[in-house]
Amino acid sequence: MAVIVDIKTFAAIGAGVIGSGWVARALAHGLDVVAWDPAPGAGKQLRDNVANAWPALERVGLAPGASQERLRFVSTIEECVAHADFIQESAPEREELKLALHEQISRAAKPDAIIGSSTSGLLPSDFYARAVHPERCVVGHPFNPVYLLPLVEVLGGERTAPASIEAAMTIYRSLGMRPLRVRKEVPGFIADRLLEALWREALHLVNEGVATTGEIDDAIRFGAGIRWSFMGTFLTYTLAGGDAGMRHFMQQFGPALELPWTKLVAPKLTDELIDCVVDGTAEQVGPRSIKELERYRDECITSVLAAIGETKARHGLRPED
Numbered sequence: 001m002a003v004i005v006d007i008k009t010f011a012a013i014g015a016g017v018i019g020s021g022w023v024a025r026a027l028a029h030g031l032d033v034v035a036w037d038p039a040p041g042a043g044k045q046l047r048d049n050v051a052n053a054w055p056a057l058e059r060v061g062l063a064p065g066a067s068q069e070r071l072r073f074v075s076t077i078e079e080c081v082a083h084a085d086f087i088q089e090s091a092p093e094r095e096e097l098k099l100a101l102h103e104q105i106s107r108a109a110k111p112d113a114i115i116g117s118s119t120s121g122l123l124p125s126d127f128y129a130r131a132v133h134p135e136r137c138v139v140g141h142p143f144n145p146v147y148l149l150p151l152v153e154v155l156g157g158e159r160t161a162p163a164s165i166e167a168a169m170t171i172y173r174s175l176g177m178r179p180l181r182v183r184k185e186v187p188g189f190i191a192d193r194l195l196e197a198l199w200r201e202a203l204h205l206v207n208e209g210v211a212t213t214g215e216i217d218d219a220i221r222f223g224a225g226i227r228w229s230f231m232g233t234f235l236t237y238t239l240a241g242g243d244a245g246m247r248h249f250m251q252q253f254g255p256a257l258e259l260p261w262t263k264l265v266a267p268k269l270t271d272e273l274i275d276c277v278v279d280g281t282a283e284q285v286g287p288r289s290i291k292e293l294e295r296y297r298d299e300c301i302t303s304v305l306a307a308i309g310e311t312k313a314r315h316g317l318r319p320e321d
């Protein structure tokens with residue numbers, strides 16, 4: 001099966017938070033980008049989002065020829081994907097919608113163009129069920145902001161060809177990303193299962209009045225969050241075992257796993273809980289606009305990435321290690 005790996009034209013279907021992020025990343029890597037989104041005013045919103053991301057992308061470094069001018073917003077799915085070498089769908093997370101959408105996208109796409117979906121946890125065997133040439137259809141699950149965070153989880157469905165998964169990994173790498181192959185097709189993949197567990201506990205803590213939303217964020221950003229940016233849970237806990245390492249850690253903290261620390265079953269989303277979370281986060285945001293906060297977030301991320309990159313180099317490691 002021949003698929004295109006050396007891509008020149010990137011198509012984005014859906015241009016909300018995640019679709020805009022893909023568009024910004026692809027433009028920064030010097031590609032031509034064609035986008036489609038059915039919402040009124042979506043074209044302008046997309047250009048605003050890309051412009052807000054651009055200073056961070058300039059700090060990271062633009063590819064030769066990279067320009068916001070190389071974005072074209074079109075009015076049909078067919079026009080969007082007809083000449084694309086690679087297509088990334090970032091439409092709302094609803095299986096029925098993605099099922100119909102991928103039937104239409106795959107009919108109009110070049111047969112050798114890889115099609116990726118940004119789904120956070122739906123199964124590709126399900127929503128690619130009506131796709132034409134399903135062997136070239138994959139999931140490429142990114143993280144917000146897509147234009148800065150390297151991780152993309154890649155997996156296929158029952159009918160996806162292994163060669164397409166390899167091709168998608170190569171394409172994502174060419175966009176400066178760090179693809180992670182997910183070995184099994186499971187709902188929520190890897191990262192969102194972990195994040196979902198943390199999110200459920202955070203909601204329980206708010207619901208029980210143990211902490212405010214801001215205090216819970218403090219508990220992450222001044223502690224584990226700093227470690228997580230360069231070392232995951234397993235290696236971190238290995239060091240927590242001291243020189244005796246992971247076996248000692250598991251012996252020491254194993255009993256805590258028997259204690260009822262975590263709830264994990266999600267709390268009921270009552271109006272009170274929703275208000276409490278919305279009011280709490282509104283206080284955290286304060287007078288800042290979302291766009292302003294995004295620029296602050298982006299500057300922090302680029303600083304962290306640069307610092308980690310330099311440190312890795314001093315330790316003889318590559319950025320992807």
Ligand SMILES: NC(=O)c1ccc[n+]([C@@H]2O[C@H](COP(=O)([O-])OP(=O)(O)OC[C@H]3O[C@@H](n4cnc5c(N)ncnc54)[C@H](O)[C@@H]3O)[C@@H](O)[C@H]2O)c1
Pocket residue numbers: 013014015016017018019036037038039042089090091092093094097101118119120121141142143144
């Ligand atoms: N927000 C995140 O943090 C995040 C992270 C990773 C993956 N995702 C996934 O990315 C996808 C998009 O999420 P988002 O956060 O960008 O949502 P969003 O609501 O910001 O954007 C969705 C966009 O899709 C458009 N749309 C509506 N109907 C459509 C259709 N039929 N075809 C194409 N586009 C349509 C909407 O107008 C909107 O612009 C979802 O599958 C989601 O699970 C989200």
